[in-house]
């Protein structure tokens with residue numbers, strides 16, 4: 074082997090070693106990036122309300138509910154003083170409106186779902202008012218989530234359970250189907266319901282809560298079951 078060939082072999086070895094080092098460096102960077110991503114996910118999972126609110130803005134529309142999940146906000150004074158409303162995420166930025174957010178027109182809060190499949194309702198109530206002590210028996214199981222300094226606290230209500238004088242702001246009722254879910258102040262209420270028969274059902278709040286009560290687009294809307 075002459076000197077020139079030897080030099081060539083050494084250069085080749087250096088190039089191969091360099092490439093391996095670069096690859097190792099890139100791999101380390103990728104792993105670091107992934108663990109950062111996992112850290113971000115973990116911190117997000119500590120904030121259930123945050124997750125739901127991001128899902129709400131990305132998935133909801135007045136006409137179709139993605140993945141058989143219906144997201145609704147309950148917003149106080151949405152249409153002006155005491156015009157509280159059930160509001161679809163498409164009509165709500167997530168901030169408490171200072172004045173009428175509807176510009177005088179009744180917002181569209183109608184919902185369309187499919188019959189025969191479980192529909193998950195996730196209702197975020199940003200109203201802090203207590204307007205009724207609610208006493209009833211649970212006909213549809215539900216969970217109430219409440220934000221605290223130490224995280225999310227969940228209260229589960231099972232079928233047939235008695236509810237006595239629960240302090241609430243509103244309810245989510247479908248009178249034709251004997252559904253009436255209480256909504257305490259500043260909570261998220263989650264329940265699942267399977268509609269068996271297609272049709273148009275009225276949903277509304279049964280708590281005396283002001284001018285929006287019983288008014289379409291505010292505390293009343295329609296569920297079209299296809």
Ligand SMILES: [Cu+2]
Pocket residue numbers: 157242243244278279280281282286292
């Ligand atoms: Cu109400």
